[in-house]
Amino acid sequence: MCGIVGAVAQRDIVEILVEGLRRLEYRGYDSAGVAVMEAHGATQQTKRLGKVAELADALKANPLSGGTGIAHTRWATHGEPSEVNAHPHVSGDIVVVHNGIIENHQVLRNELRAKGYEFISQTDTEVIAHLIAELRKEHDTLVEAVQAARKLLHGAYGTAVMDSREPETLVVARSGAPLVIGYGIGEHFVASDQLALLPVTRRFQFLEEGDVAEVKRTSVRIFDAQDKPVEREITESNVTHDAGDKAGYRHFMLKEIHEQPDSLRATLEGRVTDGRVVAEAFGAGSIDILRQVQAVQIIACGTSYHAGMVARYWFEEIAGIPCQVEIASEFRYRKSVVLPNSLLVTISQSGETADTLAALRLAKELGYTASLTICNAPGSSLVRESDLAYMMRAGVEIGVASTKAFTVQLTGLLLLTMSIAQEQGKDVKSAVQLLNQLPRLVERALSLSDQIEALAEDFAHKHHALFLGRGTQYPIAMEGALKLKEISYIHAEAYAAGELKHGPLALIDEDMPVIVVAPNNDLLEKLKSNMEEVRARGGQLYVFADENAEMESEPGIQVIPMQSVPDLLAPVIYTVPLQLLSYYVALIKGTDVDQPRNLAKSVTVE
Numbered sequence: 001m002c003g004i005v006g007a008v009a010q011r012d013i014v015e016i017l018v019e020g021l022r023r024l025e026y027r028g029y030d031s032a033g034v035a036v037m038e039a040h041g042a043t044q045q046t047k048r049l050g051k052v053a054e055l056a057d058a059l060k061a062n063p064l065s066g067g068t069g070i071a072h073t074r075w076a077t078h079g080e081p082s083e084v085n086a087h088p089h090v091s092g093d094i095v096v097v098h099n100g101i102i103e104n105h106q107v108l109r110n111e112l113r114a115k116g117y118e119f120i121s122q123t124d125t126e127v128i129a130h131l132i133a134e135l136r137k138e139h140d141t142l143v144e145a146v147q148a149a150r151k152l153l154h155g156a157y158g159t160a161v162m163d164s165r166e167p168e169t170l171v172v173a174r175s176g177a178p179l180v181i182g183y184g185i186g187e188h189f190v191a192s193d194q195l196a197l198l199p200v201t202r203r204f205q206f207l208e209e210g211d212v213a214e215v216k217r218t219s220v221r222i223f224d225a226q227d228k229p230v231e232r233e234i235t236e237s238n239v240t241h242d243a244g245d246k247a248g249y250r251h252f253m254l255k256e257i258h259e260q261p262d263s264l265r266a267t268l269e270g271r272v273t274d275g276r277v278v279a280e281a282f283g284a285g286s287i288d289i290l291r292q293v294q295a296v297q298i299i300a301c302g303t304s305y306h307a308g309m310v311a312r313y314w315f316e317e318i319a320g321i322p323c324q325v326e327i328a329s330e331f332r333y334r335k336s337v338v339l340p341n342s343l344l345v346t347i348s349q350s351g352e353t354a355d356t357l358a359a360l361r362l363a364k365e366l367g368y369t370a371s372l373t374i375c376n377a378p379g380s381s382l383v384r385e386s387d388l389a390y391m392m393r394a395g396v397e398i399g400v401a402s403t404k405a406f407t408v409q410l411t412g413l414l415l416l417t418m419s420i421a422q423e424q425g426k427d428v429k430s431a432v433q434l435l436n437q438l439p440r441l442v443e444r445a446l447s448l449s450d451q452i453e454a455l456a457e458d459f460a461h462k463h464h465a466l467f468l469g470r471g472t473q474y475p476i477a478m479e480g481a482l483k484l485k486e487i488s489y490i491h492a493e494a495y496a497a498g499e500l501k502h503g504p505l506a507l508i509d510e511d512m513p514v515i516v517v518a519p520n521n522d523l524l525e526k527l528k529s530n531m532e533e534v535r536a537r538g539g540q541l542y543v544f545a546d547e548n549a550e551m552e553s554e555p556g557i558q559v560i561p562m563q564s565v566p567d568l569l570a571p572v573i574y575t576v577p578l579q580l581l582s583y584y585v586a587l588i589k590g591t592d593v594d595q596p597r598n599l600a601k602s603v604t605v606e
């Protein structure tokens with residue numbers, strides 16, 4: 001997590017670094033710091049506990065200036081959030097910012113202590129600074145010292161380093177956490193996400209695993225994991241989103257909820273024609289692979305995992321192939337059995353989630369026929385390391401609580417299910433034709449916004465909430481509960497409604513709101529019986545129900561009618577009111593909606 005940004009230029013780069021940090025704040029936001037170097041090598045730094053705005057205020061009061069610099073926004077792993085633990089960390093001439101975890105930090109710390117190095121912070125980053133300072137004694141240049149350090153540091157991390165003996169050089173190393181070099185005219189930049197650099201360049205070079213790069217004002221040299229000089233492609237970014245722009249919405253999350261019709265249009269564009277899925281949407285060579293697939297294993301984390309859980313119903317029902325779904329952090333640490341002709345599917349908004357990436361790498365050794373990622377970040381590690389990729393085109397998502405990425409993931413998974421079915425000779429024409437209704441139906445669901453805002457009052461003072469659904473709506477209930485807990489800090493749980501009597505019914509009383517998602521499908525009558533179980537025990541029901549579900553509001557039950565939708569599309573549509581509900585509850589509670597406490601958007605540590 002944590003965000004890194006750096007620059008080497010002839011101009012003063014402090015404002016560029018701070019703007020870069022603002023754009024990276026989604027990655028972590030408990031403290032921030034910046035260090036700059038003047039041409040003769042004097043280093044100055046400022047660090048602050050809290051958000052980037054605190055750092056920006058401190059820099060306004062006491063400005064720094066310089067042409068070479070590195071900056072960091074932190075999400076604490078080793079050591080509490082504090083000014084002393086904030087990056088950059090310094091050891092003599094060496095200045096370091098770091099993202100990720102050094103697993104062998106304790107061993108290295110002991111060795112460095114024995115050599116006389118003093119540690120003032122609790123971070124693993126300080127170990128990197130001292131280690132590079134020590135290795136720099138035996139190496140002529142900073143890049144050589146960083147190459148040597150990389151071999152001694154175990155873990156998944158990205159780092160950017162300065163040395164006052166080389167005042168116009170930055171060295172960056174990528175070992176498990178993404179890093180990108182931005183190309184300007186007579187100046188270069190580095191960052192953990194291209195978003196940070198969009199105000200200054202659109203030309204990017206993504207480092208690969210094990211790469212170390214020496215970045216000077218007018219030159220970039222990259223070395224691979226074997227220390228061999230390598231070329232990496234420079235690409236022109238087509239990311240148009242301005243991360244600083246809320247387009248008049250109060251929060252990015254609300255903006256992103258309302259962007260869903262457009263994101264769905266974008267994801268479908270050119271991918272469905274005449275009742276057929278264009279199977280090439282999954283990349284060159286996808287048709288041959290999709291024809292052979294006999295089983296699907298889905299791996300993901302968080303919201304993306306919930307998308308996978310919905311898709312499991314689809315793969316088995318529509319394509320008739322077995323599908324398993326697992327959380328990446330579990331999959332990667334257990335022995336699993338690979339079914340013949342299995343396709344491994346990872347789902348990820350960021351494409352950089354450490355556990356998902358590790359699971360993909362493990363799966364490659366296990367003998368899956370192919371790997372496919374459903375991903376929103378072009379050029380990300382998951383995209384580069386998978387055989388096939390479905391690029392989501394949801395547009396950049398800034399709010400930590402994922403919204404538009406989820407509904408677009410669901411749509412991508414529907415397309416994948418249908419294209420496997422189609423390539424294996426099943427008739428999915430009418431199902432494919434339904435997809436074009438999605439943007440319009442989501443627009444209709446968004447029009448419930450005012451009604452849901454009024455409802456939110458009922459939740460603001462509750463401490464718990466229960467979400468219920470059946471079939472594909474069970475994972476939607478899980479996603480609704482996740483949204484509510486993430487941004488309103490209300491404890492929320494989801495249950496498959498049929499499980500109610502096996503435990504959660506004991507929790508029901510007038511203080512436990514129960515939210516139900518009830519489209520008009522085969523399971524509706526069963527669901528109604530479960531709702532009666534809640535009512536009989538004095539529970540308060542809030543039901544998002546199909547307008548034809550024959551349910552009316554009365555004491556103990558509040559019904560919010562939803563437009564009738566094809567059951568296939570219902571998971572996407574019923575997600576929307578749950579997103580709005582959590583948003584408006586959080587708004588009343590006054591929490592930090594876009595950057596909820598303790599969370600980060602991109603989880604690049606284990």
Ligand code: G6P
Nearest residue numbers: 301302303304348349350353402
């Ligand atoms: C974090 C984010 C979630 C996201 C999860 C998985 O927890 O806050 O919104 O669902 O990571 O991330 P991914 O980028 O792999 O979808």
